[in-house]
Amino acid sequence: MRIFQAGLALVLVGSVVAGGQPATDPALRGQLMQLFPSATTFSPKGGTPPHYKAFVNDSPAAAPKLLGLAFWTTELEPLERGYDGPIKILVGMDPQGILAGIIVAAHHEPFGDFSIDPPKFAAQFKGKNIRDPFKVGADIDAVSRASITITSATRAVRNSARRVARQLLTPESPK
Numbered sequence: 001m002r003i004f005q006a007g008l009a010l011v012l013v014g015s016v017v018a019g020g021q022p023a024t025d026p027a028l029r030g031q032l033m034q035l036f037p038s039a040t041t042f043s044p045k046g047g048t049p050p051h052y053k054a055f056v057n058d059s060p061a062a063a064p065k066l067l068g069l070a071f072w073t074t075e076l077e078p079l080e081r082g083y084d085g086p087i088k089i090l091v092g093m094d095p096q097g098i099l100a101g102i103i104v105a106a107h108h109e110p111f112g113d114f115s116i117d118p119p120k121f122a123a124q125f126k127g128k129n130i131r132d133p134f135k136v137g138a139d140i141d142a143v144s145r146a147s148i149t150i151t152s153a154t155r156a157v158r159n160s161a162r163r164v165a166r167q168l169l170t171p172e173s174p175k
Helices: 002-019 026-035 119-123 147-168
Strands: 052-056 065-072 088-093 099-106
Touching: 026 052, 026 065, 026 088, 026 099, 065 099, 065 147, 088 147, 099 119, 099 147
Parallel strands: none
Antiparallel strands: 052 065, 065 088, 088 099
């Protein structure tokens, strides 16, 4: 039985490595697919700053194409804090610095249920350029009584996306 289990483990590990598919937590994979629905594979988290890469492979003969990067706002310095601690947000961004979307994964905010939890909060970031102002009340909707939460979450998305872009993306050339 032990030989069978060891052999099965080698086959499973070999299939993951040979297929190029990272061993990813199913919940995380679902979140990554939500940000990049056309992705065919995701890299394991790595690099500085820590991030995942989303790829699409249209043809078995062609090399996979980078769709974008995903990263956690809580893994970048300085850590932005809300009213009651960090707000953990998964951010997706394409190679041109356009946000694919965000997912608010965890927080302890007292007003989150009507400020950052509703889908409309996350939806307003999809398609946003990292060069946009990200100003609450101007291009980001404000919610009364939740200004610390909304401002902190917005600042976390803006600052982390700009940091990742500065370190990992090729600057846009002047036109």
